[in-house]
Amino acid sequence: MPSSTPASAMSDRAVEIGQAPAQEQVYRPWRAIARKFFSYKASVVSLVILILIVLFAFAGGPLWKYSYAVSTSDLSAPPSWEHPFGTDHLGYDLMAGVMRGTQRSLSIAGTVAVLATLIGSIWGAVAGYVGGWADSLLMRIVDLIMIFPLLAVAAFLARQSQGGEHGWLLVALVLATLSWTVLARVVRSVVLSLRTREFVIAAKIAGAGPVRIIFRHLLPNTVGPIIVAATVLVASAILSETALSYLGFGVQPPDTSLGLLINQAQGAISTRPWLFYFPGLFIILIALCVAFIGDGLRAALDPKQQRK
């Protein structure tokens, strides 16, 4: 059951704000949050569309009759039943390309979100809890990284080792090492407000070390802001990856991504516009869905809004 650990963490919060759960009726905040989330129509619709896109990208590839890497004899064909998204001037089926590209773009965004969330949360929690010079040092490092345009640094680093089967993983690693800073700031500010709370002091008196306090007591209580910040990260990672690939520094051919597809199509905007519409539509749809899901989560997880 994935809900067991967070539930216990949340009951910490319930105790801390003085609402001790009744003995016979266990307080299940995650169920309330889920109910709240599912009451936002835009968020639920977005979630459904995103799941469909994920299925389309990951399950569609093997099922579809054409491969993104094998050309057909239909050159520059507009969308039809045979090629729903059309083909390019070399006869590659665009729907197969979009499936593969979406797969790559989603894998990169997911990897970036997971890694950056891990690094950023731990970094921010340590800075906020330890405080003093360690806090100053850790947060100045965050400031330093934020001075530079992510896209420029990522372009240089990703370019250094070209292509290959795992080329996309390198792009993801580069983006993750540059984008965790936002998470660190968010988590630090939450931890700063929690570190003097009773449950932390109680844990400290009971003999818990800083590592245990950070991982067992502080981080579980910052899950709300972390999830919201992570969704923002997914959306911005999609846009960064596509921009990198568009510039030619991200995913390299023969592999493909949504940004690379648009890069390859830009010479044919007026003659074969479909090549340029479909990949763009998928980028916008993914980013839009993630944004609306994030809005729903923010509203569902924000205790301020629950009071209303």
Next chain:
Amino acid sequence: MLAYLVRRLLVMIPMMLIASFLMFVVISFSGDPLAGLKTMQPPPPPEVLHAMAVKLRLDQPLLDRYWMWLSGLFVGDFGPSIHNIDIGAELVKRLGVSLRLLALGIVLAFLMAVAASVIGAVLQFSWADHIISFVAVAMISMPVFWLALQLKRLAISINQELGFRLLYTSGDGAGMTASTPWDRVLLLIGVLALPTIALSMQACGKWSRYGRVALIDALNSEYVKLARAKGLSETRVVLAHGLRTSLAPMLTVVAAGGAVILGESVVTETVFQWRGMGDLLVTGIQNNDVYVVLGWLLVAGLIIMVFNLIADILYAVLDPRIRYER
């Protein structure tokens, strides 16, 4: 205020030094600048490779290299280039081109964001508010290069309708001349219009969402109630009392977005084939010209720091509760 300004400017010096060192180390360790040369067919003779390595100071230890680069900066020497580019001169020239786009894009985005947040906050939950909110999210979700390509397509049909070239879809206007002042204005608009719109949309979407919330908060506050009770007109209440304080939190978001918009200007310039900072960086990376990339990042870091400083000063001007004197 002056003391604060001096202190902020002084803090920038160590920040920039540490940042430049960090940058230098990361870039030096991330790969071999001669890798492209070494894999050339036919391979260049070893003497050429050696001469190139000496030229790029690769025979020196890392710390010496950093020192040579740093001390060179003070006399305007940005380091050696693989393709014999005068990096300093090139940076100055390109910066002039790019700053136009950057400044105009940021101003346009900010003005549109303010207008959108005023409409959204005053007409909260109306259809206009819902439409603006949706457009804002759509703008945030739209990749800059896709929007820019879309605008290019649109411009081509506009030009066809008009029968003459009003909007330029490529080039930064360098080398183009106009005889009359009127033609010069038209040329400037034609060159700048599309890239500025493309660059500003995403930022505008982001900023208007924060602006709307900040203005709603401000309009619900006590001092706005007082202003209303005193019988001030609604326009005055919103613009002079509500908007003024809500611009301050908006500025924080604007300042934080400096690095992002600078990165997006690289993409925008690439789509419109400008010979600005974006092109310098992209070709620098393609050629593995490390000192070009280093110089570029240095200038970018400085721009963002100055940008943050301006935002902080405006913050104090706008919000009378904030004073920097101590």
